[in-house]
Amino acid sequence: MTLQILPVAPSELGESPFWHPAQQRLYWCDIEGFALRAWDPATGQEWTWKTPSEPACCAPVTDGKIVIGLRDGFYLLDPATGALHCLATLPNPPHDVTRLRLNDGRCDTAGRFWAGSMVTPRTAPDAALWRLQAGVGGYAVEQMAGDNFTANGLAFSPDNRTMYWSNTPEHRIDRFDFDVTTGAISNRRPWVQFDRKVDGQPYGGRPDGAAVDVEGNYWVAMYEGACVLQLSPAGTVLQRIAVPVQCPTMVCFGGEDLRTLYVTSARKGRPAEEQEAEVPAGSLFSVGVETRGLPVNSFNC
Template sequence: MRDADPDLFVAVAHACLLGESPFWHPRERALYWCDIPGHRLQRFEPAGGALAHWDFDTDVASCAPQLDGRLLLAMRDGLWRFDPASGERRLAAKPPYDPAKERFNDGKCDPQGRFWVGTIYEPRDAAAATLHCLTREGLKRKAGGVTVANGLAWSPDGATMYWTDTKAHTIYAFDFEPHAGELSRQRVFAQFAPRAEGQPLDDYGGRPDGAAVDTEGCYWVAMFEGQRVLRLSPAGEVLREVLLPVRCATMPCFGGDDLKTLYITTAREKRPAAELAAQALAGCVLGLRVDVPGLPVNVVHV
């Protein structure tokens, strides 16, 4: 086992079951993220160390800030507009799937203010997951043919959208038409070797999960079960590997006033007891200072 990057630090010591979908709220100077199976939304203020949370009765998969100060939550039972101050939740869109077999997963807002969200097909025996976009006209299906939708991000110029099928170990890129939010020219951006039968986890590089893009157009991706985060060039080449002290990174995001702190959510759900005993930080949020700032979070306008 290689040593973790010495510059990593523990940003939030509280452990989630499955931390996901972090974003930095610039106005609040706070980090938000989800604990999907924990049915919880988390908020952390680095300046004072305050940690808050909101509990729900179903999975909370992803979240994004709205223009009006509320949050948009992608949950198993639909898309919801949520006011953290009052706890009020209002349905924005019903789920376009059978919640017994599928749920929303990774979701992010595009530069034009529309919210995009993929699903996960939980039987994992077919590429039946889909990608949807919330517009002023409602929820529209935009793509499909994957099993576990992840990795949503946009290039700095907004002309390229990234989307991942974690189960297929593949990150896709699309040409992105900003006015109507149309996708074209789907191609493989990066692909990784799947884990062979009987292959030790220490020899497995992981599969691509959540991601974020920096101002140079490089794509930072969490490699679930690979114990690392990669920085890929706009051409898909590995420029940097950040080794972690935990097996399962789920998603990075950029935060802090200068957007040079890389926050990394991680998971501990269903991990072997021996692994958890050796990796006490599993489920915590890790941090790393980087030289190139990230892109600010996009805000929901619809």
């Protein structure tokens, strides 16, 4: 496996990459850059759409648009015009936009958009998991889980029976039983607990964004760990892929055969030596993998 550094400018905080199967393009969010970005590997063409607040997560829509989670709720972006249309804002309370913003998210195979939030400062676990669903009368938003500081790692198993969700500051990945027919989740329990950072001890990072392959393995970016881990459904580490930046943030599968793993990373808040390195923090990477990934799910609008 040879890691490639993609020829795009670094992101301040790259997140939520997805491979658009129809357009054969990679999309991702630059949260602290207040922009949605896209890149065509065949032509090298790039696109940038600015947003009024932090775009934390995104997914394709069945009509060609892009659904985005901003600080206060869910929006629809028309890539042709850059126009934003609000689908639904989160109730305040509990979603106080002075302390909370949306973070990691993705769609399930039924076309619902799920997004977790994060709280600043992390004095209480007030971050939550929200679900957006289209209905006859409009769009319904429902809080599905809570007790989190920084929600990340949202992913679904290939059989649609398990949902993964991580609490990054707690260094823990949980999983739920998932009913794709109803969209219900239940039986939350810890799945993998990583070691915390201790001075003078080896540190492998903490779990950030993730994706699942066709065999049910969970690929997770380890923030501050300079690597991506492939975990088996039992939680065993199958392989470790080193990346040349300290803070990878999320992964996705792309390419025509979904055997290219894309990795975003963070730049903002990193030391000057990381920002000015030959491979700067915030870079975007790709690497070929043996196991095919699951395709991105589209939002049913």
